[in-house]
Amino acid sequence: xxxxxxxxxxxxxxxxxxxxxxxxxxxxxxxxxxxxxxxxxxxxxxxxxxxxxxxxxxxxxxxxxxxxxxxxxxxxxxxxxxxxxxxxxxxxxxxxxxxxxxxxxxxxxxxxxxxxxxxxxxxxxxxxxxxxxxxxxxxxxxxxxxxxxxxxxxxxxxxxxxxxxxxxxxxxxxxxxxxxxxxxxxxxxxxxxxxxxxxxxxxxxxxxxxxxxxxxxxxxxxxxxxxxxxxxxxxxxxxxxxxxxxxxxxxxxxxxxxxxxxxxxxxxxxxxxxxxxxxxxxxxxx
Numbered sequence: 001x002x003x004x005x006x007x008x009x010x011x012x013x014x015x016x017x018x019x020x021x022x023x024x025x026x027x028x029x030x031x032x033x034x035x036x037x038x039x040x041x042x043x044x045x046x047x048x049x050x051x052x053x054x055x056x057x058x059x060x061x062x063x064x065x066x067x068x069x070x071x072x073x074x075x076x077x078x079x080x081x082x083x084x085x086x087x088x089x090x091x092x093x094x095x096x097x098x099x100x101x102x103x104x105x106x107x108x109x110x111x112x113x114x115x116x117x118x119x120x121x122x123x124x125x126x127x128x129x130x131x132x133x134x135x136x137x138x139x140x141x142x143x144x145x146x147x148x149x150x151x152x153x154x155x156x157x158x159x160x161x162x163x164x165x166x167x168x169x170x171x172x173x174x175x176x177x178x179x180x181x182x183x184x185x186x187x188x189x190x191x192x193x194x195x196x197x198x199x200x201x202x203x204x205x206x207x208x209x210x211x212x213x214x215x216x217x218x219x220x221x222x223x224x225x226x227x228x229x230x231x232x233x234x235x236x237x238x239x240x241x242x243x244x245x246x247x248x249x250x251x252x253x254x255x256x257x258x259x260x261x262x263x264x265x266x267x268x269x270x271x272x273x274x275x276x277x278x279x280x281x282x283x284x285x286x
Contacts, residue, residue: 005029009228011235013208013256015200018143019069023253028232031254033200033207033245035166035261037066040142041073041116043261044164046280048112048140049081052162058087058110060101060125062117070142071116086110091121098125103132112138119145122161123153130157138162146196151269158266165196166245167262167276172199176244203243207256211235 005012006027014022014032018040022032048054057078061071068090075085086108089101102125105113113134115122122145129135139161146165151158176199183191183198191198211234216226238250246258260278264271277283 002027002030009232011208011211011228011232013204013235015204016143016197019066020073021065021069023255027254028236031207031235031250031256033204033243033248033256034197035143035257036255037070037142038073040164040261041070042077043263043276043280044114044140044142045074045077045081045083046283047162047164047263047276048114048138049078049083050280050283051277052112052138054083054111054138056084056086056108056110057112057114058089058105058108059085060087060089060091060113060115060117062093062121063090064093064117066144067116067118067142069116071114074114074116091117091125093117093121096124097128099128099132102128102134106133110134110137112140115139115141115145117141117144119147119150119153122150126154126157126161143196146264146271148193148271151266151271158269161266162274163264163271164261165264166200166257167260167273172242172244172246175242179244199244203241203245203248206243207235207238207241207248207250210241211238 006029011029014034016034017032018034018037020036020038023030059071059075061067075088079085087105091098091101115125122141126139141163143165146163180190211231212226214234215230216224219225236250236254238248238256241248248256248258250256263274263276265274
C-alpha cells in the first residue's frame with residue numbers, strides 16, 4: 001500500500017508499524033509514531049541477558065515481517081552478548097496446537113522463550129508450554145502481545161510473562177490520564193481495553209491535522225486546497241509536537257517516535273511496568 005501512496009503523493013502516518021524496514025525504503029510519504037523493532041529487539045535481548053541473567057533462549061516467530069524481523073534482532077543481539085540461541089522456529093498462525101514445536105525445545109533446556117508475534121498465538125503458546133515441561137521457562141514477547149486480552153485469554157499461564165512496549169514519558173502522564181477519562185466518557189471503556197496503540201493513534205492523527213492546518217489554503221473561489229507536496233513536507237518537518245507519547249520530532253526517514261522501550265510483567269493478572277536501567281545497552285555484559 002505504501003508504494004501506491006508514494007506514487008499518488010498521499011502522505012501517511014502509522015501509529016503501530018514497528019518493523020525497521022518501514023522507514024528504510026526512502027519513501028517520502030511514509031512516517032510513523034511507533035518505535036522501531038531493531039531498537040525494541042535490542043532492548044529485549046539485553047534485558048534478558050543482563051537483568052534476568054538468562055544465557056540460553058529459544059526464539060519463535062510468526063513468519064510475518066513484524067514477528068520474524070523482531071525475532072532476528074533478538075537472536076542476533078543475544079548471540080553477540082554471548083548467549084546461546086538453542087532454537088529459531090517459525091509457527092503457523094492458523095494452527096491451534098503448538099506442542100509439536102514446543103516439545104523439541106524442552107529437550108534443549110532454554111531458560112527463556114522469546115516470541116515475535118501477536119497475542120492470539122502467545123495465548124496458545126504460554127498455555128501449551130505448561131503441557132510439554134516448559135512451565136518454568138520465562139516467556140518474553142513484544143508490543144503485539146501487550147494487551148489486556150492476552151491476560152484474559154491466557155489466564156494463570158500469563159503470570160510472569162514479560163513483554164516490551166514504549167515507556168510512557170513522564171511529561172505526558174497527566175495528558176494520558178485526561179485522555180483516558182475522556183475516552184471512557186465517550187465510549188464506555190478505557191482505551192487500553194481496546195488495544196495498546198491508542199496514544200500513538202491520537203498523536204499520529206494530530207501530526208497530520210497540524211500539518212493540514214499549516215498548508216491548507218482557501219483559493220479565490222472559496223475552495224479549500226491542500227497541496228500534496230506541501231503536506232508531505234509539513235508532516236516530515238514536524239518538530240517538538242507535545243503528544244500523548246512524548247515530544248515528537250520526525251527525522252529525515254519519517255521516524256517520529258518518542259520515548260524509550262519499557263518492559264512490562266504480568267503480576268496478579270495485571271501488567272506492571274518493571275524498571276529498565278537507563279544505561280541497559282551500555283552495561284557491561286558479564
